[in-house]
Amino acid sequence: MKKIPVTKPYFSEEEKRITLEVLDSGWVAQGPRAAAFEKNVAEHEGVAEGVATTSCTTALHLAMSAQGMGAGMDVIVPAFTFVATENAVLSTGAIPVLVDICKDTFNVNVNKLLEVVEQKYYKKDRVLINKETGNALWGIVPVHEFGLCCDIYKINSIAQEYNLHIIEDAACALGSKIGEVHQGGFGNPSCISFHPRKSITTGEGGMILTDNVELAKGLRELRSHGCTISADERDKGKGFLLPEFEKAGYNYRMTDLQAAIGQAQMKKLDYIIAEKRKKVALYNEMIQSRIPELITPVEPEGFFHTYQSYVCMLDKNRLKGKSIEDCGIYRNYIMQELEDRGIATRQGTHAVHTLGYYRKRFGYMPNMFPDAYECDRLSIALPLYVDLTVEEQEYVIENIGEVLSNGNGF
Numbered sequence: 001m002k003k004i005p006v007t008k009p010y011f012s013e014e015e016k017r018i019t020l021e022v023l024d025s026g027w028v029a030q031g032p033r034a035a036a037f038e039k040n041v042a043e044h045e046g047v048a049e050g051v052a053t054t055s056c057t058t059a060l061h062l063a064m065s066a067q068g069m070g071a072g073m074d075v076i077v078p079a080f081t082f083v084a085t086e087n088a089v090l091s092t093g094a095i096p097v098l099v100d101i102c103k104d105t106f107n108v109n110v111n112k113l114l115e116v117v118e119q120k121y122y123k124k125d126r127v128l129i130n131k132e133t134g135n136a137l138w139g140i141v142p143v144h145e146f147g148l149c150c151d152i153y154k155i156n157s158i159a160q161e162y163n164l165h166i167i168e169d170a171a172c173a174l175g176s177k178i179g180e181v182h183q184g185g186f187g188n189p190s191c192i193s194f195h196p197r198k199s200i201t202t203g204e205g206g207m208i209l210t211d212n213v214e215l216a217k218g219l220r221e222l223r224s225h226g227c228t229i230s231a232d233e234r235d236k237g238k239g240f241l242l243p244e245f246e247k248a249g250y251n252y253r254m255t256d257l258q259a260a261i262g263q264a265q266m267k268k269l270d271y272i273i274a275e276k277r278k279k280v281a282l283y284n285e286m287i288q289s290r291i292p293e294l295i296t297p298v299e300p301e302g303f304f305h306t307y308q309s310y311v312c313m314l315d316k317n318r319l320k321g322k323s324i325e326d327c328g329i330y331r332n333y334i335m336q337e338l339e340d341r342g343i344a345t346r347q348g349t350h351a352v353h354t355l356g357y358y359r360k361r362f363g364y365m366p367n368m369f370p371d372a373y374e375c376d377r378l379s380i381a382l383p384l385y386v387d388l389t390v391e392e393q394e395y396v397i398e399n400i401g402e403v404l405s406n407g408n409g410f
């Protein structure tokens with residue numbers, strides 16, 4: 001039987017060679033390779049600075065902490081995103097305030113965001129205060145979900161009008177653009193991920209991109225326990241004594257082993273994105289002509305989608321008026337059937353308000369964010385990676401067609 005994974009990192013001999021090179025150098029913790037990788041990524045995205053971290057989650061936490069997010073504050077986040085976005089907010093002591101998304105783009109619904117800003121808060125001096133809890137609204141963490149940039153320019157203008165911070169969760173969006181502007185270049189710090197499901201990987205890893213040189217300096221200190229001189233600089237003769245520690249920081253340092261792999265991966269990034277986009281075009285064509293039960297992902301005019309995942313939706317309008325819950329059971333049946341035929345699929349991501357911790361702590365019910373809930377229950381990510389062949393795509397689509405025609409009572 002065929003075995004088609006949902007994703008597969010794209011490596012060559014270079015990653016193996018460079019790993020051995022770093023091992024031979026003896027410098028395996030953070031050092032010159034991490035600094036070089038930061039430059040590679042920042043340059044690719046057209047941004048002044050990159051600050052490499054152990055993951056996107058730690059990148060988010062670092063950027064949030066450095067910019068003063070903390071207890072007594074609210075932060076607006078989309079309800080449909082990997083839970084790391086909300087967890088990072090919670091780890092600063094602030095409270096995530098969820099907003100529903102748009103089902104076609106999977107990104108935050110800007111109208112609903114504005115509604116929350118205007119209805120949940122009142123203005124005191126220049127600060128928005130939560131009418132129920134008294135928390136101050138710190139800002140917004142919009143997500144570029146699955147590699148499609150959100151409506152960031154509108155969000156920027158809301159933030160400007162109401163004096164709010166923005167940190168972009170660009171975990172899935174390395175290389176994504178609006179027009180010619182890459183994510184990272186929209187005027188806010190953005191945080192990317194190098195987890196193996198992303199376009200390029202360092203095993204685990206993340207990076208904050210920013211044009212703010214002072215902020216980057218502060219982030220580097222905070223990334224390394226609050227230390228004012230990096231290990232690399234000390235090695236280059238900046239002293240044998242431990243330097244000054246002006247802040248209480250963390251150890252969120254990416255290692256040179258990871259960064260070296262990242263450097264090799266960066267050379268492949270544009271190729272990886274281009275290859276994935278070709279496969280996306282083929283899936284779109286196959287599904288639109290043969291599988292009317294599935295809605296293909298959108299790429300709005302002027303946006304450049306990098307497709308961390310190919311996420312389509314089961315069309316509930318074709319499912320005889322069944323509830324979202326029942327449609328979700330059917331979606332799971334389809335995914336199980338595909339799994340049994342050697343095809344791995346995944347739900348796109350989850351609606352955070354349906355997760356146990358968030359349900360219990362904040363009393364969320366599924367219908368509070370209906371579009372996020374629908375995407376949670378009806379999204380399906382199909383296999384997508386550079387080595388995926390046309391025959392394998394054909395096999396995937398053929399099997400989806402077969403499973404749907406069996407119907408299972410739907």
Ligand SMILES: Cc1ncc(COP(=O)(O)O)c(C=O)c1O
Nearest residue numbers: 055056057082084085171193195
């Ligand atoms: C939207 C989003 N934010 C944050 C993360 C967390 O990234 P990491 O695994 O690098 O911490 C992910 C990972 O999948 C993600 O999809």
